[in-house]
Amino acid sequence: MKLILATLFVASASAFSNTAFKPRSDVKLFGEYGASSTSFYTTTEKQDSYASLADILEEKCKDEKLREVITDMLNACADITEALRTALVTVEGSSNTFGDAQLSVDVVADNIMWEAVKDSKVIREGASEEDPIVRDVDTSGDGEYTVCWDPLDGSSIVDNNWAVGTIMGIWGKETGLIGAKGSDQKTALVALYGPRTTVVVALDDGTYEFSYGCTPEGCQLPDGTWEPWICSREKIQISEDCKIFAPANMRAAQDLPGYKELIDHYMLNRYTLRYSGGLVPDVYQQFTKTQGVFSNPTSEGSPAKLRLAFEAAPFGLLVEKAGGKTSDGITGNSILDVQINAVDQRTPLCIGSANEVDRFNDLVVGKED
Secondary structure, eight states: HHHHHHHHHHHHTTTTTTSSOOTTTSOOOGGGGGOOOOOBOOOOOOOOOOBBBHHHHHOOOHOOOOOOHHHHHHHHHHHHHHHHHHHOOOOOEEETTSSSSHHHHHHHHHHHHHHHHHOSEEEEEEEEEEEEEEEESSSSSOOEEEEEEEEEEEEOOOOOOOEEEEEEEETTTTTTTTBBBBGEEEEEEEEEESSSSSEEEEEEEEEEEEEEETTTTTOOOSSSBBBBBBEEEOOOOOOOSSSSSEEEEEEGGGGHHHHHHHHHHHHOOOOOOOOOOOHHHHHHHHHHHHHHHHEEEOSSSSOOOOOOOIHHHHHHHHHHHHHHHOOOSSSSSSSGGGGGTTTTTTEEEEESHHHHHHHIIIIIIIIOO
16 A cells, blocks of 8 residues: 555656656566556566575675674574564563663564674674664674664564664774774675565675575575575666655755755656655665665754664665765765764765765755766
8 A cells, every 4th residue: 555655646746747757778667557657676587596695705705704793693684584573563661762662673683683792703892773882792802893783773664564674884993983984884784674584785896685584496506505695686786867766854845945846856757756764675775676865854843863873874885885875964975974973973864876866965955066
């Protein structure tokens, strides 16, 4: 129903469009029976075999310790996947640092993440969005990395059984977190828990996607064995142009004429609305559709909610590694250039296809290239 409403929303705007829409040649659109021709369907074909996580990391991640921390975090995502399949979504009876009531699934996911970082031999510090304090977890003294995570992004939509996710940014001990920038990250991971569990990971030469829970129907390796994680997308590339938009914080359009003008542009030019209110699915679609823009400006009446270390910086690294672009929503520069001065630092954000981020900077920020 949500997708139908979104399609109707965009279709209604086409009635007063002044610009003819020419679909991209590499995206298949369906328009039978009066459909709006604004749905983007996958063109990905099944492969005969898929590379394993270990094989991809060995080839695309030179740092052996970084391979280890990536594997540790993917194992945590697997555990969260299994927990979400059985956990009821109820109020836990506790609250986080900000006074927000914690859900049972928030607590489960956060506990799994803490157990993972404490058990890891290469992690020295951890920080959770639920309790934004950097804590020492290095019992051996050999830890190399600081891991910051949002254990379950999308708490307000998880009771609907909509897609949610885990976001992780990983910094080295030479910078730690405070005083570092997003560009100092060694890697970043974002897990999407939907009908399937997939995770995008920043590696040496780009952004890769790994899928969890392989079955004989889809993911046999060349030697006939099966792996829990296989590489489902290699070196993802986000196109410079797009026709998919995800506009967050639309209340700010009441205060920012430029944001209202930007949304009007999307509507008049028949962009497709794909917005759930969950940061992970709303940005993750850029990796699967290889296009899209997510915008979250702020105003005096609608202040920033996104957290720089836990959300914006990790996604920024993944999108820029895939050829996309980001804006800090203030200067128009990359979100990866913003210094982290507090664990819970907030920020506006625009992220996605480069030409659309430029349009955001032009209309909302007032920055010209």
